[in-house]
Amino acid sequence: xxxxxxxxxxxxxxxxxxxxxxxxxxxxxxxxxxxxxxxxxxxxxxxxxxxxxxxxxxxxxxxxxxxxxxxxxxxxxxxxxxxxxxxxxxxxxxxxxxxxxxxxxxxxxxxxxxxxxxxxxxxxxxxxxxxxxxxxxxxxxxxxxxxxxx
Numbered sequence: 001x002x003x004x005x006x007x008x009x010x011x012x013x014x015x016x017x018x019x020x021x022x023x024x025x026x027x028x029x030x031x032x033x034x035x036x037x038x039x040x041x042x043x044x045x046x047x048x049x050x051x052x053x054x055x056x057x058x059x060x061x062x063x064x065x066x067x068x069x070x071x072x073x074x075x076x077x078x079x080x081x082x083x084x085x086x087x088x089x090x091x092x093x094x095x096x097x098x099x100x101x102x103x104x105x106x107x108x109x110x111x112x113x114x115x116x117x118x119x120x121x122x123x124x125x126x127x128x129x130x131x132x133x134x135x136x137x138x139x140x141x142x143x144x145x146x147x148x149x150x
Contacts, residue, residue, distance in 0.1 A: 018103075024091060025099040033091040040087070104143035111137050 028036055052058045060066040068076070086106075093102045114133050117123040125133075 021094070021099045021103040025094045025102075028091060028095050033095050034088060037084075037087050037091045040091075041084070098147050098149070101144045101147040104140045107136070108140060111140075 024036070024040075049058070061068070086109075090102070090106055093105070111133055114125070114129075118125070
């Protein structure tokens with residue numbers, strides 16, 4: 001089971017991301033997208049700090065025994081900045097466009113991660129991985145061009 005836990009967690013993440021698109025699209029009506037993104041971040045931070053505190057994972061940070069060194073802090077910070085930029089743009093896009101196409105374009109991140117993982121992380125994929133990448137990009141194109149405004 002543990003070998004496939006990543007898949008279950010990935011499905012949970014996908015369901016959560018779908019909720020963000022739908023709830024965000026509905027909740028952004030008449031609300032500044034930057035303010036909405038900020039409120040979302042504060043609520044998420046409170047929830048995450050609660051989870052970390054309840055599970056006992058916060059104490060090592062306060063006692064400086066977390067094992068998080070400068071290099072890790074740099075990359076955690078870069079990930080946070082990347083996430084903030086992504087969500088600011090995502091919520092602004094949801095205000096301007098339809099949820100389906102906006103979410104589809106956002107999923108270009110899958111293609112970018114695939115390519116960057118090959119170039120920067122040295123990961124490798126068989127031919128059907130590359131075919132999958134092509135299908136993802138093609139699918140995104142089809143979803144975006146098939147959207148019909150109300």
